[in-house]
């Protein structure tokens with residue numbers, strides 16, 4: 001019961017806090033401070049320390065300082081615009097208190113002559129003499145002046161004093177929460193309670209103490225809350241009992257043997273993990289994560305083949321039709337001839353579509369490829385046993401849960417993502433799924449060579465391209481990213497296209513954000529079939545499509561991209577057996593920092609390492625695609641600096657899962673920190 005009250009209080013509307021009227025509460029809401037709980041996470045940016053007084057001879061101009069002095073003479077000039085001055089001194093020097101627009105009576109009252117007064121304010125200088133202008137902190141009682149005050153980045157209309165008071169009141173009324181951590185974890189943070197930690201968080205002397213126990217405890221709370229939610233979803237899914245899939249290893253071996261290459265060890269391991277899930281009677285909910293070109297497709301198709309052999313149907317969804325088609329073609333090549341393979345696209349004729357729907361329903365089709373169109377309402381599978389989703393790193397936790405519900409209890413789920421991200425982020429984003437990782441790249445592959453070039457050296461690049469085309473290669477030319485304007489983005493690509501077309505007549509095509517979907521497919525297909533040599537595009541080049549013949553990528557204005565994004569773009573080439581090249585173009589010479597970043601890219605082709613380094617340089621919010629990926633934005637926790645806390649939370653969650661521990665004591669924690677709808681389903 002206490003829990004509910006605390007919860008209700010902390011998550012109640014900000015206007016319930018005494019002293020906050022409608023006006024203030026509206027101002028706060030503009031800053032997304034809706035509840036009392038929200039208020040707690042708006043941290044002081046800096047502190048004004050007036051607590052130490054200094055002698056006049058030691059004052060520093062420009063700083064806010066406190067002095068104790070004795071006023072000895074008033075100067076109240078009768079001339080307009082000239083301020084009133086009070087000459088003051090201590091045993092080391094002189095200082096004037098200067099007043100614009102203040103009455104003499106008031107000044108005499110606050111600065112009586114020959115009395116010890118403490119004043120605090122910004123130290124200025126006028127005609128070689130120290131002065132404080134319009135001092136607000138001024139009193140005979142030095143304790144009233146010698147304070148420490150927090151400065152918050154303030155909402156317009158709320159003054160520092162008012163805001164400090166609001167926070168003070170919120171902290172004063174803070175409830176004691178029942179501790180959710182066990183004693184071992186608490187010890188780790190020196191037994192500091194949630195409430196104590198919050199109070200310390202707002203205490204002026206603690207600004208920026210990210211390594212202190214109070215800070216770490218609160219960051220850990222937040223991480224654990226997020227992991228607990230994921231873990232609950234996992235447990236829910238794991239509880240679902242399904243029919244085991246039954247298939248023979250020989251069938252799989254036969255399929256693999258048809259390939260021109262051997263699977264890498266990582267591919268084998270991933271496939272084993274997936275197969276074990278398929279064979280168990282727990283529903284699979286797994287993410288296959290691997291760098292671009294690491295060979296995820298074949299792993300997923302082998303798994304699909306096994307599922308079909310065990311008598312179930314499979315649905316494979318790709319983000320674009322061209323990618324769906326590429327997977328479909330591969331399946332046609334390697335699957336047993338008696339397996340019925342179909343593709344459903346926006347171009348499928350109405351009567352064919354009707355037939356596909358009927359055949360899926362009667363299980364005459366074993367596997368269907370397509371875009372999200374394959375999950376239309378009217379499509380019903382007779383015996384769906386596996387859903388494979390390719391390149392869906394933008395699915396948030398809610399969408400994933402829905403997907404898992406969709407296939408029914410007997411349907412396993414495999415997601416694939418080519419966005420290598422740091423481990424701490426993987427835990428944060430995909431904690432609800434089991435994880436298979438492919439780190440190793442196929443051995444036959446040559447590493448892409450990465451160069452940097454100034455834009456003024458475009459001629460060199462043109463010569464280089466001429467040569468590449470001569471020996472039969474194809475080129476991607478990626479145009480500048482102009483965030484401010486989609487229009488400019490588009491026009492710069494058009495310009496480059498016109499320019500290149502003159503040099504390479506009939507060999508260049510253009511793709512940009514405004515190209516319509518059908519047109520885009522046609523162009524990409526032509527490029528795949530080597531009908532032209534250079535593809536000029538904005539950054540929309542499809543993820544996942546295999547262009548084995550393209551081995552050069554030129555990226556203009558490369559400093560506009562994050563490293564992970566450059567790595568993704570670079571991953572468009574280097575998939576075939578030929579040596580590939582990536583040229584990063586710059587408008588002007590690089591800063592030291594930019595050089596440092598590019599060296600990371602030049603020296604590594606490991607997407608996981610690059611994203612890790614990128615995150616260290618730029619913070620986690622900026623890494624490719626995260627803004628759209630449904631990632632929780634933490635209030636305090638930071639995957640770069642708190643990686644140990646992430647590890648700790650992960651260990652704790654594993655322990656709880658293994659012991660099948662009751663997590664009801666964390667209910668309040670989860671509800672406070674994760675107010676997503678999904679919580680209501682699970683706690």
Ligand code: ADP
Pocket residue numbers: 261262263264267290291292293294295296297298418442443444544546548575
């Ligand atoms: P991604 O993991 O980015 O989806 P793909 O599955 O598209 O990568 O594979 C990229 C290319 O590598 C394909 O042309 C595929 O045939 C090839 N490939 C996959 N596995 C291997 C391997 N073990 N050895 C050599 N080439 C491989």
Ligand code: MG
Pocket residue numbers: 296297390418544545
């Ligand atoms: Mg792929």
